[in-house]
Amino acid sequence: RRTGVAEAVLCGSKSAAQIAAILDRARAEGRRLLLTRLRLDQFRDLPDPCRADLDFDPVSATAILGAAAPDGAAKPGTLIVAAGTSDLGAATEAARTLGFHGYAAPMIVDVGVAGLWRLMARLEELRAARVLLVAAGMEGALFSVVAGLVEAPVIALPTSVGYGVAAQGQVALHSALASCAPGVLAVNIDNGFGAAAAAIKILRISVG
Amino acid sequence: RRTGVAEAVLCGSKSAAQIAAILDRARAEGRRLLLTRLRLDQFRDLPDPCRADLDFDPVSATAILGAAAPDGAAKPGTLIVAAGTSDLGAATEAARTLGFHGYAAPMIVDVGVAGLWRLMARLEELRAARVLLVAAGMEGALFSVVAGLVEAPVIALPTSVGYGVAAQGQVALHSALASCAPGVLAVNIDNGFGAAAAAIKILRISVG
Amino acid sequence: RRTGVAEAVLCGSKSAAQIAAILDRARAEGRRLLLTRLRLDQFRDLPDPCRADLDFDPVSATAILGAAAPDGAAKPGTLIVAAGTSDLGAATEAARTLGFHGYAAPMIVDVGVAGLWRLMARLEELRAARVLLVAAGMEGALFSVVAGLVEAPVIALPTSVGYGVAAQGQVALHSALASCAPGVLAVNIDNGFGAAAAAIKILRISVG
Amino acid sequence: RRTGVAEAVLCGSKSAAQIAAILDRARAEGRRLLLTRLRLDQFRDLPDPCRADLDFDPVSATAILGAAAPDGAAKPGTLIVAAGTSDLGAATEAARTLGFHGYAAPMIVDVGVAGLWRLMARLEELRAARVLLVAAGMEGALFSVVAGLVEAPVIALPTSVGYGVAAQGQVALHSALASCAPGVLAVNIDNGFGAAAAAIKILRISVG
Amino acid sequence: RRTGVAEAVLCGSKSAAQIAAILDRARAEGRRLLLTRLRLDQFRDLPDPCRADLDFDPVSATAILGAAAPDGAAKPGTLIVAAGTSDLGAATEAARTLGFHGYAAPMIVDVGVAGLWRLMARLEELRAARVLLVAAGMEGALFSVVAGLVEAPVIALPTSVGYGVAAQGQVALHSALASCAPGVLAVNIDNGFGAAAAAIKILRISVG
Amino acid sequence: RRTGVAEAVLCGSKSAAQIAAILDRARAEGRRLLLTRLRLDQFRDLPDPCRADLDFDPVSATAILGAAAPDGAAKPGTLIVAAGTSDLGAATEAARTLGFHGYAAPMIVDVGVAGLWRLMARLEELRAARVLLVAAGMEGALFSVVAGLVEAPVIALPTSVGYGVAAQGQVALHSALASCAPGVLAVNIDNGFGAAAAAIKILRISVG
Amino acid sequence: RRTGVAEAVLCGSKSAAQIAAILDRARAEGRRLLLTRLRLDQFRDLPDPCRADLDFDPVSATAILGAAAPDGAAKPGTLIVAAGTSDLGAATEAARTLGFHGYAAPMIVDVGVAGLWRLMARLEELRAARVLLVAAGMEGALFSVVAGLVEAPVIALPTSVGYGVAAQGQVALHSALASCAPGVLAVNIDNGFGAAAAAIKILRISVG
Amino acid sequence: RRTGVAEAVLCGSKSAAQIAAILDRARAEGRRLLLTRLRLDQFRDLPDPCRADLDFDPVSATAILGAAAPDGAAKPGTLIVAAGTSDLGAATEAARTLGFHGYAAPMIVDVGVAGLWRLMARLEELRAARVLLVAAGMEGALFSVVAGLVEAPVIALPTSVGYGVAAQGQVALHSALASCAPGVLAVNIDNGFGAAAAAIKILRISVG
Ligand SMILES: Nc1ncnc2c1ncn2[C@@H]1O[C@H](COP(=O)(O)O)[C@@H](O)[C@H]1O
Ligand SMILES: Nc1ncnc2c1ncn2[C@@H]1O[C@H](COP(=O)(O)O)[C@@H](O)[C@H]1O
Ligand SMILES: Nc1ncnc2c1ncn2[C@@H]1O[C@H](COP(=O)(O)O)[C@@H](O)[C@H]1O
Ligand SMILES: Nc1ncnc2c1ncn2[C@@H]1O[C@H](COP(=O)(O)O)[C@@H](O)[C@H]1O
Ligand SMILES: [Mg+2]
Ligand SMILES: [Mg+2]
Ligand SMILES: [Mg+2]
Ligand SMILES: [Mg+2]
Ligand SMILES: [Mg+2]
Ligand SMILES: [Mg+2]
Ligand SMILES: [Mg+2]
Ligand SMILES: [Mg+2]
Known part of the structure; x- marks a missing residue:
């Protein structure tokens, strides 16, 4: 991304179908993806294969497609x-x-x-x-x-x-x-x- | 006063004439009086005798008619x-x-x-x-x-x-x-x- | 508590798991505890042993762990x-x-x-x-x-x-x-x- | 007036010239008029003849052109x-x-x-x-x-x-x-x- | 009532138990009663006998205990x-x-x-x-x-x-x-x- | 202007010096200019030559530098x-x-x-x-x-x-x-x- | 319609019964109808025949009775x-x-x-x-x-x-x-x- | 300062006397000082010696006591x-x-x-x-x-x-x-x- 931080997918106002479509495109292109404001009920409405690929965290209402972190040591500070x-x-x-x-x-x-x-x-x-x-x-x-x-x-x-x-x-x-x-x-x-x-x-x- | 604290005269929305009338009545009855939210311009518009009797404090925009405190030691706490x-x-x-x-x-x-x-x-x-x-x-x-x-x-x-x-x-x-x-x-x-x-x-x- | 009043556990934004963990710790330390803003649905989601120990009142949405009052006569005023x-x-x-x-x-x-x-x-x-x-x-x-x-x-x-x-x-x-x-x-x-x-x-x- | 109460002239956002023009028209037609929200500074900016015809009350910021009340006894209630x-x-x-x-x-x-x-x-x-x-x-x-x-x-x-x-x-x-x-x-x-x-x-x- | 209009029971923030208690008291005293802001779910939670006595209208969320109107012709105007x-x-x-x-x-x-x-x-x-x-x-x-x-x-x-x-x-x-x-x-x-x-x-x- | 409507100079938060500088530049470039939200006190604070060139209207608080309208008939609608x-x-x-x-x-x-x-x-x-x-x-x-x-x-x-x-x-x-x-x-x-x-x-x- | 745009039926605060009655009247008169803010749960509560006649779109929460567009080519712009x-x-x-x-x-x-x-x-x-x-x-x-x-x-x-x-x-x-x-x-x-x-x-x- | 940025004196709600006192103390201690939200009328009300020592900027409503910048080249970025x-x-x-x-x-x-x-x-x-x-x-x-x-x-x-x-x-x-x-x-x-x-x-x- 030109601004140096990846845009995340803000899920709050999106339907399960819309989220699934976004996930499919990312997977097809081999991109990692961060989803925010994904409520439990939205996560449950996703198609099974989508759900299986996601690392979902209910406390933060986030999900990650692909590796939770890039390779290498985490940068401190x-x-x-x-x-x-x-x-x-x-x-x-x-x-x-x-x-x-x-x-x-x-x-x-x-x-x-x-x-x-x-x-x-x-x-x-x-x-x-x-x-x-x-x-x-x-x-x-x-x-x-x-x-x-x-x-x-x-x-x-x-x-x-x-x-x-x-x-x-x-x-x-x-x-x-x-x-x-x-x-x-x-x-x-x-x-x-x-x-x-x-x-x-x-x-x-x-x-x- | 039945509630144990004297009502003060809230001057913000009163005219100089209205405030002067209240002061006159209090003086006639020999009552001490606390005035709050008395702006400098309101204080200046009061008739001279009124002003002379008041202990005016511009920082707090208050004025007191009569003694600033009752007799006796101030209660601590x-x-x-x-x-x-x-x-x-x-x-x-x-x-x-x-x-x-x-x-x-x-x-x-x-x-x-x-x-x-x-x-x-x-x-x-x-x-x-x-x-x-x-x-x-x-x-x-x-x-x-x-x-x-x-x-x-x-x-x-x-x-x-x-x-x-x-x-x-x-x-x-x-x-x-x-x-x-x-x-x-x-x-x-x-x-x-x-x-x-x-x-x-x-x-x-x-x-x- | 240094302020002389026990902090209560404000439950509104906590998950059942988070509340249960707090209760467990208090029980382990033998502390009494007051919980506020505990909704009926949150109370129901608590694990059985937790629920059994609580004195829950739906009208006030409060619950108490341990004795509802300390020993001795209630202080009036x-x-x-x-x-x-x-x-x-x-x-x-x-x-x-x-x-x-x-x-x-x-x-x-x-x-x-x-x-x-x-x-x-x-x-x-x-x-x-x-x-x-x-x-x-x-x-x-x-x-x-x-x-x-x-x-x-x-x-x-x-x-x-x-x-x-x-x-x-x-x-x-x-x-x-x-x-x-x-x-x-x-x-x-x-x-x-x-x-x-x-x-x-x-x-x-x-x-x- | 068809609604049974005379419209008043709301003066707050009107210039002295605008108010004077309204007064002139009313006087020409021999109509009584109630003016509301007429600030002291607006009243002072009115042309002399206008001012002379008005019964101005600074406490209520109102002015009346013509008789302050219609003939006959005031209706109670x-x-x-x-x-x-x-x-x-x-x-x-x-x-x-x-x-x-x-x-x-x-x-x-x-x-x-x-x-x-x-x-x-x-x-x-x-x-x-x-x-x-x-x-x-x-x-x-x-x-x-x-x-x-x-x-x-x-x-x-x-x-x-x-x-x-x-x-x-x-x-x-x-x-x-x-x-x-x-x-x-x-x-x-x-x-x-x-x-x-x-x-x-x-x-x-x-x-x- | 001293104000000439009967107080109604505002039900929105009351539990079914609280509403039922009010109804019981009124019935015992033979009083008619108007209930306002009684949601359908609250009405359904009332005990059966209570419900049977009420004339409930879902559009206005009101219910009436006793006759819907007093005897005599309705007053116009x-x-x-x-x-x-x-x-x-x-x-x-x-x-x-x-x-x-x-x-x-x-x-x-x-x-x-x-x-x-x-x-x-x-x-x-x-x-x-x-x-x-x-x-x-x-x-x-x-x-x-x-x-x-x-x-x-x-x-x-x-x-x-x-x-x-x-x-x-x-x-x-x-x-x-x-x-x-x-x-x-x-x-x-x-x-x-x-x-x-x-x-x-x-x-x-x-x-x- | 690319959007088809000339930008106006919004004067409300500008000092007289800032407005005068803008007017000077426009005059130097031979541009007409529309000024909005120009209060009477701001207008009065402008340097004399500036004021003389402006067509000021106090009712709308606008001023125009140059011709008040372009040549040709005004377009209706x-x-x-x-x-x-x-x-x-x-x-x-x-x-x-x-x-x-x-x-x-x-x-x-x-x-x-x-x-x-x-x-x-x-x-x-x-x-x-x-x-x-x-x-x-x-x-x-x-x-x-x-x-x-x-x-x-x-x-x-x-x-x-x-x-x-x-x-x-x-x-x-x-x-x-x-x-x-x-x-x-x-x-x-x-x-x-x-x-x-x-x-x-x-x-x-x-x-x- | 005199204003040149058909009024739509704003469904948000209407009951299913009220919406159905409006649809029945339109159908009886052979009128096309646009419904807006029709939530899925409201749509589901409509009587079967009503539902069958409607072209419902959940994304926009709109429904259309009759043809989705008038005859002829869509006007561009x-x-x-x-x-x-x-x-x-x-x-x-x-x-x-x-x-x-x-x-x-x-x-x-x-x-x-x-x-x-x-x-x-x-x-x-x-x-x-x-x-x-x-x-x-x-x-x-x-x-x-x-x-x-x-x-x-x-x-x-x-x-x-x-x-x-x-x-x-x-x-x-x-x-x-x-x-x-x-x-x-x-x-x-x-x-x-x-x-x-x-x-x-x-x-x-x-x-x- | 322990937070690494000097506190400024926020003048908006202070009287000229209060500001002068703060300036006097700083001068006595040889401290530089930044004053913010100092309105022109407040600046004018300051005692002459105070005013003379200040570098006042009306556009930003700030004033500086002492050098406008520390010695050395300004840090870029x-x-x-x-x-x-x-x-x-x-x-x-x-x-x-x-x-x-x-x-x-x-x-x-x-x-x-x-x-x-x-x-x-x-x-x-x-x-x-x-x-x-x-x-x-x-x-x-x-x-x-x-x-x-x-x-x-x-x-x-x-x-x-x-x-x-x-x-x-x-x-x-x-x-x-x-x-x-x-x-x-x-x-x-x-x-x-x-x-x-x-x-x-x-x-x-x-x-x-
Ligand atoms: N103090 C007031 N508060 C509310 N409405 C007013 C008041 N005075 C006048 N009006 C009405 O406000 C409208 C003012 O109309 P105009 O004077 O033409 O701007 C008229 O309908 C007046 O009757
Ligand atoms: N729909 C309503 N809107 C406003 N006030 C109401 C309404 N219904 C009842 N009340 C009044 O609100 C108060 C409710 O009192 P209570 O039922 O004792 O909580 C009474 O004074 C009622 O007359
Ligand atoms: N009265 C007005 N209301 C809204 N926008 C205005 C007004 N007058 C000027 N503008 C626009 O506000 C902006 C002001 O720009 P500037 O004068 O550079 O601060 C320009 O885009 C103007 O076209
Ligand atoms: N323009 C400003 N905006 C926000 N805070 C300020 C500003 N100027 C000064 N301060 C801070 O506000 C506080 C004012 O403190 P005092 O001058 O003692 O009332 C200090 O912590 C200042 O650093
Ligand atoms: Mg946007
Ligand atoms: Mg009051
Ligand atoms: Mg906090
Ligand atoms: Mg209007
Ligand atoms: Mg109350
Ligand atoms: Mg901007
Ligand atoms: Mg309406
Ligand atoms: Mg503070």
Whole structure:
């Protein structure tokens, strides 16, 4: 791809027939493929041969056609920080995307702001990363707190975890954008794919 | 007042003539009075005798008719925490309201989340308070962070400091409401008066 | 917990497998646990042994692992006021949380503003409470009316009961925040857990 | 007019030249005219002869060309209830419109919900009206409370008095629409003219 | 009821058990009862004896316990105008409420603004009514058009019919409130019950 | 221009210095120029020579450098319909843009829906146009009514005339988009320039 | 129809019984009929004879009673451009509507802005059309890009494809309205029917 | 600073006295200082000595105390792309911030999507940058188009340039977040400071 990151197939609004057709074409051309936002019911509606070829992960609602990662050692530099178990869907979409492109995706979970000491205990790991990808829902205070602790760029991945005013992730997104910590970068709510794509682009320029 | 906190005169939508009439009545009856949201231009439009009797504070846009505080020692227990200089308007409205009712209003300023170490340095003071009143704008991460550090009830006072998605304080308010720290309580944006009124009600029950 | 209120497990966005793992760990460590926003379908998907250990309440969508309340007499002081039957979900989440922490949770139901005389008939009970927790949906006028009748702090618990402009509880929440009665405190829509946590923090300072 | 209520000239978005032209035409045809939302600065920019002919009221931002009321006794039946002094702008626009059409417009002020006893003291007057027009801003709890106390139809006139979440009158409007008291009717925020027009239409059907 | 209109049981957020308990109490006391927003699935979950006693109407999602109307002739004066078939849910909720209270509820359907001639053909009927209740979704232009053609008060009943920007009835509601025809009155989206309650209150004042 | 309509200079966010520089360049190249959203205060801040060369119109906030129209007869086909005097700002921006490109721009004013008979009296003119451009604010019912009366395409030009829920033109815009009359086309609020550009593109294809 | 485009039956909020009744009447009168927003579950609930007579297309959720197109050659001039497979629902609703009225509806798919070269490869086709109908979701950048490349009028058909801030098509709609390319025209989100109706009206004036 | 980027003084909500005090302290400590969102009227209200020491730029509303850049050659790698003249305020805030920290800030202006050829003519420059900072208002299509053309990370800087639905920059921001081009990163509306801070963090990791 000319932009350096493979387009993924966004399945949410596609019928099983449309997805199957896309898979068939890719297989015919021998291309690997990353599918995102593939709900369990959509996966089940795919024709049997399609399903058999896919590495499907229900937590992240992603599937991969072909090898889950390219040959060779995974490239280091990224750290994924997830506020809680509920944020694992988006965080894992990011991890799978990083893996698909050949990047390592270590993850720290359950370090929400309500228990600051849990986060502080991991400070060394946080400071070792070259780019951080922070997934959080609710009020998204974690973005500002992490960005206030490290020098590396922080990509905020707001998740749709929350209810009431926070329903669908709006508060977390807005907290990322309005952060008083300089230089927090945001992607769309639940956009683990985009967060990973951005991290890859950032890591790549440090080599080239 | 039957609710235990004196109603204040909310001046924002009142004409100078209307405010003057209210002041005259209060003076005639020998009542002390707290005026909130009194803009400088409104204050200047008041008749001279009215102005002379008022203790006007432009930072908080409040004025007091009569003694600024009742006789006797100020009652302790509250701590006001303001994220930055920009949040002093709302924080001072709260402080003036507390003082007007006979409560002490010590304040800590410039402890925003972008520089967590500045907040941590004040931990002892934070933990000594019986009720905390936290004023913050932008993304309002400070509410969750403080509430994760103390046992006392935290009243979040979101301020209208911010721009873009945070314009008019909406993000700070929503962060308070969606906080992942248990038991954060919120008042309306810039409602320093209400935050103080609530703190007074809370402190009062601990005696009676 | 350092904040004095146990974190609850917010189940809404967790899979049955994730919830079961959390339960297993708690059981292994002999910890009691409060689960909130556990939908009936999620509860049914839990493995049999997990389900058997839980005290599940469908009205509030909560479950408790271990004893529903600590040993000893329930601590008095709180009163829960629910506008109507429809508000019982959130009100009961608050009641269960109070009970879990050892606090009594008496409740008055069906005292909406459309029939003011029903509320007035309970005035004595209202005035006896040290902290009031008022659950209401629709236009949430009850928050202001109760706060205008008592001296104690009022925690407004807006519920998602309503339709049209009031869908999802936004109007009730905004009425709480914009209340013309001084000192109403608000939590997020349907956040019975948070309302109870705040009430506990308030009651605790009156002893300590 | 075929709809039984004279159209008023809504001046907010009109230039002084445009307003003057409308006034000239009306004077030439000997027509009385009601102007609404005429700001002081617009009024001052009108040519002298225009200004001299107008009965301008800055509180309601209305002006009347010709007699302020038709000949004959004002028709009774309406009662205007204003929560506070700040709501007098919209309430007076309604009163002026009623007067212009020959209807009496008695008004009760300062009976907000935070001091319920002040409202209760006026119960007899409230119950004597055939149609009530209630003006309130902030959280607009007054609409539900009044509608729960009387049998007559209640027209809610939400005002733009408020700040934070209540800025521009949205909360008061939504409270009117979501009221749990059956049969509250709403007009647009600050639409005193429309509220009066509706009251006139309602009163008229009781004769014909 | 002190407000002259019986409160209905709003079933949307109630469990079958809660509804059944309310029905049992009413039957025991020999009271008639109107239930609104009773979905088919809720109705089906009611115990058999409850179901047998109810007159359930799926189009309006209402049910009546006891006689559908009081003894005696239905009182005339109201006309219901529904823009299209899709608006019949809300319009019929209004009609059932009127009937329950002893008022006639004639209805005109399929007179949307896109085919103005269909509306014009019914002009005589429109002008004969003492109060009009207009149900429309989408852009709600019908409210202004009808109000521009008749002298009687017009109650706008915005419906949730629409998609895109009009989803959930917001545009129709706003069109009612912003109508350039003087004196349109609005109720909440899909609030057929409230529209009927208001019409009853208006008709009643014309008698006594 | 490759798109067949000249880009205009949108002045709202430009400084006087920036606008002057653009004018100088155009004059040097002998190009005619259309400036939109040029406020009176911006116009006054321009250097004298710049101002002298401009044909400034305060109603539409537009200015033209060079001839107001190209040589030759204005091309017919468009009709501009403005609901009221208040909508003349946007309607005249459209008219000036049409004129600048050599198209005639006849206009009908004061035909709002509250007085349907005024519109009906102009039916013949409406039906003679090949493309209609309808400017309306408030609830924007005029879009649907006109589109229900003619066969030609209707371009809705929502204006920012209105207050309360209709403030800034949102309701009029949404009414255009949600219109129940098939084929209404919308441009942004107050975008008279865009409405005219679209009309020109439509008229042009009928020749080619 | 007087507006030159047949009204379609919008099925979304209609019951199967209501749809069947409409179909029966049309069949009795020998009329062709276009049904839109007919979900699969609604189609399945129709009585067998109804279903048999319908040409149902699940992708566009449309059905046609009678011939899918009028006799004679399809009229050329329109080009439908769909950003991706996910936009085919709305794009096909437009195509079916065009066909129903006798217009050709060629379509280009999968030319989103992320791969600009794919769009550029089709430039000749784009420039040959007399009116373009562009369907896109997400951020809707395609509207501006296409409008910057052609002279013909562009009708933007925003689709509800998207998540997070783009959920339900709001961003795509707003991008169309705020486009910096002069003369983009917008219809409601997913309104393929309206886009086609407008295209027909535009094409018709070029003949007559 | 521990986060590697100096905090700036956000002046929008500060009084002249507060800003002067901050400047005095910095001068006393010999610190350089960047001030953002310093309006002309605020700058004018500063005491004379303060003003004399500041390098004030009205276009970006920034001021610098001390040297505008650190000693040594400016570090290359960033490219700022501004859609139009109107976007220069935010773009220049970014440029000044980059300069203050020792980074070069070359800029390309007037390459909006309505004239795609102007952008294409600069393709080589675009592809040479290691990180791109794109400033655009209105519909923000430029973010997706640029990101579809280059491999480097793209930081979208939405500006508040626009009106109607695009007022205050919301549409541009949402377009950035919903971009169909993989890996676009967003900062808050008009947050040139934050965009620059992020660019600096990204460039720094490529060395370390
Ligand atoms: N304050 C007001 N609120 C709502 N509508 C008004 C008000 N004043 C006047 N109107 C109506 O708004 C329309 C204004 O028309 P025009 O003056 O021609 O722009 C007329 O139908 C008036 O009756
Ligand atoms: N469809 C409806 N729309 C609005 N209010 C309703 C409706 N049905 C019932 N109500 C009122 O809403 C309240 C419901 O009270 P409850 O049944 O106790 O929750 C009562 O005041 C009812 O009269
Ligand atoms: N009133 C207007 N509404 C919408 N777009 C406009 C208006 N006036 C000018 N434009 C367009 O907005 C863009 C402004 O570009 P610039 O002047 O370079 O900022 C150009 O594409 C203009 O054609
Ligand atoms: N233009 C800006 N946009 C966003 N954040 C800023 C901007 N300017 C300064 N800041 C940050 O906002 C905070 C303002 O702090 P203070 O000046 O203490 O109110 C600091 O963390 C600054 O680095
Ligand atoms: Mg979180
Ligand atoms: Mg802050
Ligand atoms: Mg309630
Ligand atoms: Mg009020
Ligand atoms: Mg309709
Ligand atoms: Mg209009
Ligand atoms: Mg797209
Ligand atoms: Mg732009």
